Amino acid sequence: MIVNIQVLRAFAAIIVVLVHAQDWVVKNNFSYGAYEYLTFNVRYWGNFGVDLFFVISGYIMFMINSKKHRSPVEFLINRIQRIVPIYWLLTFVLFVLYLALPSLFRVSGYNLEHVVTSLFFVSHFFGYEVPAVYVGWTLEYELFFYLIFALTLFIKTKDIYRLSLLTIVFISAIYANWYSPIAIEFLYGGAIFIFFNHFQDLKNYKSNLFWLPLILAIGFVIYHANINQSERYIYWGIPSAIIVCSAMLVHSINNKLLIELGNASYSIYLIQVFGLPMMTKILIKLTPNMSGIYVFAIISIFSIIVGYIFYRLIETNINHLFRKKLL
Numbered sequence: 522m523i524v525n526i527q528v529l530r531a532f533a534a535i536i537v538v539l540v541h542a543q544d545w546v547v548k549n550n551f552s553y554g555a556y557e558y559l560t561f562n563v564r565y566w567g568n569f570g571v572d573l574f575f576v577i578s579g580y581i582m583f584m585i586n587s588k589k590h591r592s593p594v595e596f597l598i599n600r601i602q603r604i605v606p607i608y609w610l611l612t613f614v615l616f617v618l619y620l621a622l623p624s625l626f627r628v629s630g631y632n633l634e635h636v637v638t639s640l641f642f643v644s645h646f647f648g649y650e651v652p653a654v655y656v657g658w659t660l661e662y663e664l665f666f667y668l669i670f671a672l673t674l675f676i677k678t679k680d681i682y683r684l685s686l687l688t689i690v691f692i693s694a695i696y697a698n699w700y701s702p703i704a705i706e707f708l709y710g711g712a713i714f715i716f717f718n719h720f721q722d723l724k725n726y727k728s729n730l731f732w733l734p735l736i737l738a739i740g741f742v743i744y745h746a747n748i749n750q751s752e753r754y755i756y757w758g759i760p761s762a763i764i765v766c767s768a769m770l771v772h773s774i775n776n777k778l779l780i781e782l783g784n785a786s787y788s789i790y791l792i793q794v795f796g797l798p799m800m801t802k803i804l805i806k807l808t809p810n811m812s813g814i815y816v817f818a819i820i821s822i823f824s825i826i827v828g829y830i831f832y833r834l835i836e837t838n839i840n841h842l843f844r845k846k847l848l
Contacts, residue, residue: 524775525768526577527783533570533577534786535825537656538793540567542821545801551813559814565746569757571659572706576761578663579710582670583680587718593674600667602843604660604787607836611791612639612653646699654794662700666707680718684711705754709762717769727772735767782829788836789828796824 543564546553553560585591591599619631631653638644639652642664651658669690673683688708694700717723738760748756782789800820804811 523769524773524780525771526580526765528774528776528779529573529577529765529768529783530786531779531782533573534789534828535570535782536563536567537570537790538797538824538828539563539817539821540570541793541797542817542824545797545820546813546817549801549805549816551811551816553813556812556814560817561743562746566743569742569761572703572753572757573761573764574659575662575703575706576710576713576758576765578666579707579712580714580765581710582666582707583684583711583714586670586674587680587714591674593671596674597667597671600664600671602840604663606839606843607788607831608654608657608660608791609640610835610839611794612636612657615653615794654791656790656794662704662707665694665700665704680711680715684708684715687711702751702754703758706758706761709758710765713762713765713769716766723770727770729771731767731770735764735771738763738767782825785829785832785836788832789825792828792831793824796820796827800824 539560540563543560547564586596616631616636634647635644635649636653638647638649639654639657642652642657642661644652645658645661652661669687670683673686676683676686691700691704691708695702695704742757742760745756797820800823801816804816804819
């Protein structure tokens with residue numbers, strides 16, 4: 522795995538956690554006083570971490586296929602083994618908690634249909650705004666991408682033609698109102714891989730000058746925080762693609778902490794559904810008058826740490842078990 526891509530995954534997961542952390546602070550009426558600026562108003566723009574994830578995912582899928590040339594079935598099994606087990610585990614845990622302690626939840630109405638459709642990544646087809654584990658809406662897009670990508674593997678063709686097929690299918694799905702235009706961002710990632718794979722010399726070209734477009738792209742996203750969601754693939758998707766391209770061209774960020782957080786990004790992304798409300802409720806009981814900026818920092822750091830621990834103790838062992846069984 523390219524080091525800087527792992528760092529970007531860490532960045533994407535963390536800013537999404539910060540978005541939801543600020544939401545919890547605001548919803549529970551913690552006062553920021555004069556210090557809200559320290560959050561950089563991340564709850565208005567930080568969801569672009571999802572757009573960044575989608576571009577990275579598109580890049581990685583094309584990269585994996587170019588190296589290993591798996592069959593469609595092998596590809597799908599590998600992807601399912603990667604994302605399904607802990608997502609199912611956390612969905613079951615959430616539903617059991619809801620049945621046992623419904624007073625802990627702000628929302629009501631979890632039912633068996635909601636859980637089952639969530640487990641099979643089709644909850645939006647049944648009229649649910651989000652799955653039971655609310656951040657799982659992105660996984661429903663991911664699985665659709667994996668499925669269509671796997672189908673294109675039945676055709677032995679060049680990546681540029683595979684990308685063209687994917688483009689036709691995705692635009693058709695968007696036109697049919699099955700998915701939001703944000704799904705196009707997977708295609709950006711594929712295009713980036715094809716570009717760098719064609720111009721092989723770029724792989725070895727590194728310059729810190731490319732930090733400039735990366736920073737400008739993030740600044741553009743922050744400036745265009747209030748966007749129409751139907752145009753998200755433009756205002757947040759294209760900057761995400763620029764960020765990924767720039768990250769490929771700057772020198773490697775060999776920071777062990779950031780790389781480890783990148784490895785744990787999936788767990789960090791999912792565990793926030795439990796970590797943020799848990800610590801918020803604890804702080805409400807212990808220090809209801811604490812400054813919002815401290816609450817924001819505490820619940821964010823707590824959720825990220827819990828996500829990393831979950832990655833080390835649960836995700837890695839489950840993945841190892843499934844790989845062993847599949848082999």
